[in-house]
Amino acid sequence: MSRLAYLIWPLLVAGSLWLVVHVAISTDMRAFLPRRASPAQQVLVEQMRSGAVARLLVVAIDGADAAVLAQQSRQLGEKLRADPAFAQVQNGDAAATARDRELIWTNRYLLSPAIDAAHFDVPALRASLEKSLALLAGSGGMAARSLVTSDPTGEMTRLLPLLLRGTARPASEDGIWISPDRKRALLLVETNAEATDLDAQERAISAIQRLAAPANVTVSGPGQFAVEARRQMKHDVGLLSTVAIVGITIVLLVAYRDPRLLLLSLLPVASGVLFGFAAVALGFGTVHGITLGFGVTLIGEAVDYAIYLFLQSGARKSIWPTLLLGAATSVVGFAAMLFSDFDGLAQLGLFTIVGLCTAVAVTRFILRPLNIHATARPLQLPNSGRAAPVLVGLFALASLAFLLTRPVLFDASLHSMSPVPPAVEQLDRQLRADLGTPEFRYLLVLPVDTDVETVLAGLSFDAPNNLLPSQEVQRRRQAALPESATLRARFDEARRDLPFRGDQFEPFFAAVEATRTGPLLNLASFDGSALGLRLRTMLRGDGSMLVPVYGNPDPARLRAIDNSVLVDLRQESDALLGRYLHEAIQLALIGGVGILVLLAIALRSATRVACVVAPLCAASFASAAISHALAGALSVFHLFGLLLVVAVGSNYALFLEQPTERDRLFRSLIVANLCTVIGFGVLSISSTPVLRGLGSTVAIGTALSLVFALLLARKEEA
C-alpha cells in the first residue's frame, strides 16, 4: 500500500502543479452570487464589477492656488486621455468634450423631441422667429445671435438640459473643474478595467500618480478602496505570517528537537492545498481567490496531523482510528457546503474536503512509513477538580445567554466587511459633493423601447433614449424635415414683416438638409465620445436599459412600472450578503448535525458523544461571545472561524475522550494548539476586519476547546 502511495503521490503532485500553472485564479464576484439569483441581484453584481460608477475614480489636485491647479489639471487630463488604460477623463476641459458637443449639435434635428411635421410649417416657424427676436432684444442677445442663424427653432436650448441630466456640474477655474473653496482641482477618470480587476486598478492608480507628479494628487473611488484594502491585507499577512512562522518554528523545534521533522510536518498540509486546488479546478473550471484564501486556513488542521504522528507514536494504542474519526468529523462538517447555492461556498467545501483527505492520506501513507519520531517524555495531565464540569457548563451558558440577548447577532451589511477607514470614506464623500455628481440609490431596468418620459414623468432620471432615440423615432423625425426648397419658401413667408435678413440663415437650411438626407444615429456614431461611454453603460445589449433615478423617488411607484426590475442599490447589496450569511449559517448547522450522527455511529455511546461534543459547544459559544464583544457583531468570517474551531477542537476532544493514553497524548495536543494559537492569534492584531475576525475567533476558540476538553475529560478508571 505504502509503496503504491510513493508511486502515485508524485504523479498526483505533478498533475496538480500543472493545473496550478494553467488554471486562472478568478476574482469574479459572480461566484458569490447565488445560482438562482434574482434579476435585481444580477444587475447589482454586474454593476459592482463593471458598472460605470464602480470604475470611476475621483482625482483631486491640491496644494497650489486655483490658477496653478487648473493648469496642472489640464496637463494631467491630456496625459490621461492619451493613456489607453482610461476610457474617459473629465475635468471641465472644453477640448475634451468638443466631440460630444459636436455630436449633439450636428444631430440636433434627430435628437430633439420637438421635431414633427408641424414643427416646420409657417405658423410654427413664425412663432420660433418671434421668440428669437425677443431673445436678441434681451440682455443675453449678443450671445444668442450665432445660435439664432443656425438654430432659429431653438432645438439646442431644448436639448441641453435633457442631455445634461446626470452629469457633474462643478465650479470651474478657467474652465477647469474646481472645488467650491477653490482649493482642489477635480477630475473624473473612468478606467477601462473592471472594478474587480485589482491588478489593473492598481496600475491605473499608480499611472495617475506618476503622470500627475510633481503635483499633489489624491485618488479616491471604489477601485482605490479595494486596492488599498488589498495592499493593507497583503502587508498584514506578510508581516504577521512572518511573526507566526518564527513562533511556530520555535515551538516545533523545541518539541521535536529535529529540524527534519519540522520540514516533514509541512508535507501533509502542502499536499492538501495542492490537491484541493486541483479538485476545485477540475470541478469548477476556475478557482476563486477567496476560496483559496479561506480554504488554506480551513485545512490548517492538517498541520496537526504530523504533530500527532511524530509526538504520539510511543502510544500503546494506534492513533489512527481517532485521527481518522477527527478528520471525518471535519469532512462531514464542511460537506454541507458542497450543496450551497453559491459557487463560492461550494468551491470552499470541495477544497477543504479534498485538502483534509489528502493531508490524512499523506500523513498515513507517506510520513508514517518513514518511521521517524520525536523523543518525547510523557507529560503529566493536570487533574481537574470535580467542580470543573460545572464551571465549564456555567461559562457556556453565560456565553450563550450573552449571544442570545444581543440585538444584532450577525451583521450582514456590506459595511461590516468594508475595510474602508471612516476618514477615507469622508474624503470620498467630500470630493463627490465638490463635483456635484448626482447620487442615486435606485436603478431601473426597463425594455429599451419604454416611453420613459411618460412612465417617469416628474422624476429626475437619466435614460439612453434622449441620447440615442430608437431608429423608428429617428426615421419619423427625419421624415418630418421638409425639403430645402419647401423650407426656404415657408421660412420666407414666416419672416414676412419681421426685421430678419433672409440671407443670414444659410447655416440653418444647410443643417436641416444634411440631416434630412444623412444617416441615422447608432451606437457606433458615438464612438470616442464621453456620451458614447455613458450610452454603453446604460444599454445592456439584451434589449434592456439601466435608468438611474436621482433624488428620493417613491420606491412603490418605481416598483409598479410594467416590465421593470427595480434595483435598490443600498438594500440589495445588504440583502445579497444577508442571504449569503444566512446560507452559510444554515450549512454550518447541517454540518453540525452531520457531525453528531457520525460520532454517534462511531462511538456508539451517548456518554462518549457528550464528552466530545460538550467541550466543542462550550468553546464555540464562548469564542463567539468573546468575538461578538470585541467586534460588536458577528460576520461571515467569524462563522468560518467557528467552523475551524469545531474541526480542530474535535480532534482534541476525541483524543482526550480516551482515558488510557491521555498523558502520552497531552504533549502533542499542547504543541498542536500552541501552533494554532500563534498562527491565528497574530491575525487578531491585524488592521483588516476580515483577518481580525477570523484570527481572534480561531485562537480563542481552539484554546478554549483544549482547556474545556481537558476539564471535561473522563477520569481514568482505577
Added chain:
Amino acid sequence: MISGANLFLTLLLFATPAEFTLADLLQTMRGVKQADATFVERRDIQLLSVPINTSGRLTYVAPDRLEKLTLEPRRELMTVTAREVTIAPDDAEPTVIPLDQAPELRALVDGLRATLAGDERALLRSYDATFSGRADAWQLDLVPKSSRLQQLVRSLHIEGSGTSIRKVDTVDASGDRASMTITAAK
C-alpha cells in the same frame, strides 16, 4: 460772482495732477458706493435689417451688485452679482447663469465690475487697457487678453466724466455693435 460750486471746481482743477491716469480714475471710482442712472442702448446686428433700441434703468451698489432693468421694448431685469447672472424677462422663467460655469461671462462681468469698483489689478488681469483724456472727459478702451473671451467681446469703449460713465460701446467677434448711452440720475 464766483459760486461755491465753481470755487470748488477751480480748487479741484489745481489739485489735479497735469496728467490724469487710469490709476487716478480707478482711485476716484473706489469712492462710489452707489450709483443710479438711466440708459438708452442701440444694437446693430447684421442679422437684422433694423437696429434694436432698448432703454431702462441701471443701478450699481458697491462692491459687486449691478442691475439692468430694461423697460422698453420689453420689461426684463438682469442682475449681476459676484456669483451669478440672472436674466428675468417679465413673461418667462428667469435664467440663472452661475459665473463658475461660464468662464467667459465671468471675465466680462469681472471687467465691468473692476472698472466700477476701481480694482485696477482685476481689470488688467483680463484686459489690455488704453486710457486717455481728462478727469471730466476720459476714454477707456479695453481689449480682452484671452482669445476665448474675444469670442464674446472684441472690444469695449467706455467714456466718462469724473466717476460717471457716459457711454459704453461694445463690438463682438462678428462685428455686431452695441452702444449704450448713460445718464446719471439726479
